Amino acid sequence: MICFGANIGGVVVGFFIKNQACLLNYKQCNLLIRKISGINNFFANQEQADELSDKIRTADVVASEPDRRAYGDFQTNMSLAKKVAKYALSKYRDxxxxxxxxxxxxxxxxxxxxxxxxxxxxVGIxxxxxxxxxxxxxxxxxxxxxxxxxxxxxxxxxxxxxEFPFEKLAKSTKNLKTLIIGNPPWVTNSELGSIDSRNLPPKSNFKKDKGFDAIxxxxxxxxxxxxxxxxxxYFDRHTGLFAFLVKNxxxxxxIKYQRKYNFRIGQSEQLNIDAKKEFGVSVAAGLFLTHLSCDPGYTCLEQDFYTHKPSTTFGWYKNRFVYSIQDYDASAMLDGExxxxxxxxxxxxxxxxxxxGRNEGHYTNALGESFELENDLVYGLLKSSDLRASVVTSFRKMIVITQQKIGQxxxxxxxxxxxxxxxxxxxxxxxxxRKSGIYKGKPDFSIFGIGDYSFAPYKVAISGLYKSTHFSLVHPVEGKPVMLDDTCYFIGFDHLKMAEIAHYLLNSAxxxxxxxxxxxxxxxRPVTKDILMRIDFESAFERLEFNSAQKHIPGLGKAHWDVFRELIKTESTEQVPLF
Ligand SMILES: C[S@@+](CC[C@H](N)C(=O)[O-])C[C@H]1O[C@@H](n2cnc3c(N)ncnc32)[C@H](O)[C@@H]1O
Incomplete structure (x- = not known):
């Protein structure tokens, strides 16, 4: 049966049928319910009790649920909720x-x-x-x-x-062993703001709050x-546990802001769930579990929710925020510029x-048109999906390059x-x-991410979109450099051997x-410019062996090796902004 937009199970309907007389006085009914279940103020007024009484008489069963996914509303299925509660209670009893x-x-x-x-x-809110x-x-x-x-x-x-008065609740429960459990909305403020701006944290409050200015x-x-x-x-001084299903x-x-705000949380765990299976959404999510009232912790153990197989410990280590403390320990000497x-x-x-595209000597576009162009401004183009091969010597698509540098x-x-x-x-x-403001007031047909570096004949490139950290060596095709799209990152070289050494170095263990x-x-976007700018080429190069490199790079001579060593000493580290 549906009442107040909520499902009511048969046992509860039976209970109210049996106690229908009691519904005539909502206060009396509230006392009975409280005695049985502990629930306070079940009905707020007599109208609510009357409405339920009417529903029971007319047995209204048909109602469809509104789709509230846009509000980040993903209700946890009972089986998952039970497993989460079981795990949480195994970590913190009583x-x-x-x-x-x-x-x-x-x-x-x-x-x-x-x-x-x-x-x-x-307490449920x-x-x-x-x-x-x-x-x-x-x-x-x-x-x-x-x-x-x-x-x-x-x-x-x-x-x-x-708007809830948590301070008061925290005070009245401070001596109780606490479990904060749940699954808050999976949505960002701007997604929510576009559909319901009332359901957002009050702007005036959060700016001043500890931890809140950062997010x-x-x-x-x-x-x-x-x-x-x-x-x-409000609750980090309660003895107890926090267990929330959230996006990873x-x-x-x-954990990142923990270093700044030092909440009294620690022994944190992230247990990855299959969000597609549990909630029907493709997002990396898991159970975030952390103990309250302990010395502030700055790391988190990541594991699988279903098998408990650990994958990594991430967090603050040696003053850096890293995904794998173990791997970082073994490779920290490469963390530089x-x-x-x-x-x-x-x-x-x-x-x-x-x-x-190109078809029978003509260029084609996604509008289905076929036309002639001078070849000069047309270059080969690679996208992330074209960077699967270790060495790339061809392209599927082409691009019109209208400028040699930004603003030309x-x-x-x-x-x-x-x-x-x-x-x-x-x-x-x-x-x-084009919506982006970067094109406003710029010459007709402007592009970005273009400069002398785009025309380097050899490139070592990586996709920013994939988990893979594999680098590809891109050759010029028909004597012309090949371009990459803005989902990729690259460094350019004039000489093949220098590009080959860089390629070898970047793919080294x-x-x-x-x-x-x-x-x-x-x-x-796992791979970013910031990540790539941290690779210290000098330190990595020192750990490579010429003889091993020679086996991988045909025709590699000692002279090339020495030139590369000089190159990474003298190459500018100055970062030129993209836009
Ligand atoms: C992801 S759902 C999870 C519900 C429940 N915790 C569970 O695990 O099944 C998030 C819930 O937060 C509720 N919600 C959204 N904004 C809220 C707010 N400002 N105050 C209280 N609840 C809110 C939604 O209506 C929804 O029921």
Whole structure:
């Protein structure tokens, strides 16, 4: 049966049918429910009791649930909630105070209530009223089925977590052994802001708060991260445990800011779940579990939720934030500053017009058009998916390179390349529609991520999108350098042997280990310019052996080796901004 938008199980319906007379006086009914289940103030007024009474009489069963996924609303299935509660309670027993700050339909509360006998107080908070009811009905059902001598005091509160008086709650529960459990919304403030700006932390409050300037200062922050910090702010001195299902990026962020804010949390664990299986979403997520009221900890053990197989310990180590302490320990000597400036590839935001194919001597585009262009401004183009091979000597796509450096006047195209100009001009509306502000006020058909370095004949490149830290050696094709798109990073060389040595060095076991130790593989863009700029070429080169390199690089001579050594000593480390 559905009432107040919530599902009510048969046992609870039976209970209210049996006690229908009691519904005539909601206060009396509240006392009965409290005695059975511990739930306080089940009905807030007589109208609510009357509505339920009417529903029971008319047995209204049909209602569809609204889709609340846009609000980050992913209710935890009961089986997962039970496993999480079981694991949490195996780490911390004898819980007396249970808190779920965004309790949804109450599966976590129920799972924890079922598995603990010494509870004294339970608090669930939820902004969506039908879920408040569903939680209350579920808990009532549990206690109707399993009568207990002593029941905890239970408050299921319809409230906004961002406005809840946690300070008061923390004071009244400070001596109770605590379990904060749950699954806060999986959504960022800007995603939420676009659909419901009321359901956001109050701006005026969070700026001043400990720990909050760091996340909110980022502009786009995760609501789950905010709620986690809120819990630490008020409850990190309670003896107990915190166990939240969150995106892995939230755990990373909390541990990262821990060095600045020193919450009294420690012995942290991240247990990766299969979010596709559990919630139907492809996102790296897990159970973030941390003990409260301990010396501040700065690392986190990552393991599999289902098998408990550990994968790494990440966090602060030797003053650096690293993904694998073990791998970092073995490769920390490579953590420095790259002798080469890593560049990202060409950015144009106009793929339909700028990216070309070739068919029977004509160029083609994604609009299905076929046309002639002068060859001069057309270059081969590689995307992330083209960088799977170790050595790349061909390309699938081409690109029109309209500028040799950022901001260059493009008037020359009209004079020197009339076909290319006619093509670009007739598609100008596609360029004008580009949303990014970087194109505003710039010459027609402007591109970014372009400079002398783009025209180096040999490149050593990597995709920013994949977990793989494999580097590819890119050769010129038909005497022309090949371009990379803006999902890739590269360094350029004039001479093949120098590029080959760099390629060999970057794919060497030690550099690979170093990269693995600092890259958080769950990130959307695991490989970044910042990561690559940390590779100390000199230190890596010192650890290579010429004889081994010779076996991998045909025709490598000692002279090449020595020139490379000089190159990495003299190459500028000055970073030139992309834009
Ligand atoms: C990811 S769901 C998880 C629900 C429940 N904890 C579970 O694990 O099944 C997040 C819940 O947070 C609730 N919520 C969202 N914003 C809230 C707010 N400002 N205050 C309280 N609850 C909120 C949503 O309605 C939703 O039920």
């Amino acid at each position: 819980v007396e105070f249970l808190l779920e700050p965004t309790c949804g339909k109450g599966n976590f509360l129920l799972a924890a209530i079922e598995q603990s006998s010494g509870l004294k107080k339970v 939820e902004i969506y009223q039908p879920y408040v009811w569903e939680t209350k009905f579920k808990i009532l059902e549990h206690f109707l089925l399993e009568r207990r001598e002593r029941v905890p005091e239970i408050e299921i509160i319809h409230a906004n977590v961002f 909110t200062g980022k502009g786009n922050f995760d609501i789950g991260e905010y709620i986690s910090l809120l819990m630490f702010k 990026s939230v755990v990373k962020s909390v 790259s002798a080469f400036v890593w560049r990202s590839g060409v950015k144009h935001d106009c793929a339909k017009v700028m990216e070309l 006047d493009t008037a020359y195209i009209k004079e020197r390349y009339p076909h290319t100009y006619r093509y670009l001009w007739s598609h100008k509306s596609f360029f004008d529609k 030690l550099v690979q280990r170093f990269l693995k130790s600092i890259i958080f593989s769950g990130s959307k």
